[in-house]
Amino acid sequence: MNQVVGNLTEPVFRPPSEWNSLLIAITNGCTHRCTFCSMYRTKKFSIREDVEExxxxxxxxxxLYGGRVRKLFFEDGNAFTVKPELLAEVTEYARSVHPNLNKVSAYAHAKDIVKKSDEELALLAKAGFTMVYVGVESGDDDVLKAVRKGTCQEEFVEAAHKCHRAGIAWSGIFLLGLAGNDSEKSQKHALESAKLINLMAPADPIEWYVSPLTLEIAPGSDMWNQEQNGEFESGSFTQILKELYTMIEHTDDKLKHCVFNTNHVSNYLSLKGELGRDKQSFLKTIEAALNDPRSRQYDY
Ligand code: SF4
Structure with missing residues (x-):
């Protein structure tokens, strides 16, 4: 259960792994309006500037929680729009007040990471900011354009390497099914995503994270309307698993320290391990699921 102090405006979202974190708002809403996302549609984006508050x-x-605060997640979307000095100051303060804090993280958009200099990112890391969750969604620029992600493959690569260099852990979230039910587009989405994963790999032996989710079209999103109007059709169970297979198959066998998991509730299959090391076992599991649809963990 999350630790809260009554400062949040509903609706509140956070990555699954932040289920037991202290949630502190530093922004309200999100800067973007990706077509598949309905998360912050009811909120007008703003940055909280009152550091003392x-x-x-x-x-x-x-x-309220004494020494039990071990993780802090800054709400809402795109905390990297906040001035780095402010984010660093608040992070450093949280570290001083909560001595057992060992993780400080937030959602960030690739564009806002790229805008930060290496020195600014190093300042954040030095203050104790440890991880960014980045909605990558796809490595395919056509898909990214179609869903109005507001960035491209090249920018994701640059953002990831900037974080690696600064010592801020990179957690990239991909979205299976985002290319719809066209098998050619779906395979391109998977191949370009694999290419992006390979390009994002850090040069140094540091842990980084890749987590594919499966598209769930939510009411309130533009994609919901596109689906209602027949402009977008979701991929089948088989197609989604083939996407996942292709994505993993085309990642570099030599990838290291890339923690990979598909244990989000939206996914049909739960895989957890390391890309590179566990690649062949992941592929075997997907193959088995393709041959036996009853092995799916979740159906819409
Ligand atoms: S997917 Fe991320 S960047 Fe896009 S609108 Fe939703 S929260 Fe904002």
Whole structure:
């Protein structure tokens, strides 16, 4: 269960792995309107600039939870629109108030990571900011354009390497099914995503994360309307698993320290391990699921 201090505006979202984190708002809403996403549609984007107020909330969490705060996640979307000095100041303050804090993270958009200099990212890392969750969705620029992601493969590569260099862990979230039910487009989405994963690999032996989710079209998103109008059709179970297979198959066998998992509830199959090391076992599991659809873990 999350640790909260009553400072959040609903609806609130966070990555599954932040289920037990202290949630502190630093932005409200999101800067983008990707077609498949309905997460922050009811919120007008803004940045919280009152550092003292945020610090008071961090203090309040100390009174409520004492030494039990081990992880902090900054809400809402795209915390990297916040000035790096401000984000660093709040992070450093949280570290001083919560001595057992060992992870500080947020969602970030690739464009806003790229805009930051290496020095600014190093400042954040030095302050104790440890991980960014980046909605990559696809390595295919055509898909990224179609869903209005507002960035491209090249920018993801640059953003990932900037984070690797700064010592901020990179967690990239991909979205299976985003190319719709056209098998050719679906395979291109998978191949370009594999290419992007290979290009994002850090030169140094540091842990980084890749997590594919499966598209769930939510009411309130533009894609919901596109689906209602017949402009978008979702891929089948088989097609989604073939996408996952192709994506993994075309990743470099030599990838290291890339923690890979598909254990999000939206996925048909739960895989967990390391790309490179566990590649062949992942492929075997997908093959078995393709041959036996009853092995799916979840159906829409
Ligand atoms: S997918 Fe991410 S960047 Fe796009 S609108 Fe949703 S929260 Fe914002």
């Amino acid at each position: 945020i610090k008071r909330e961090i203090d309040q969490a100390q009174l």
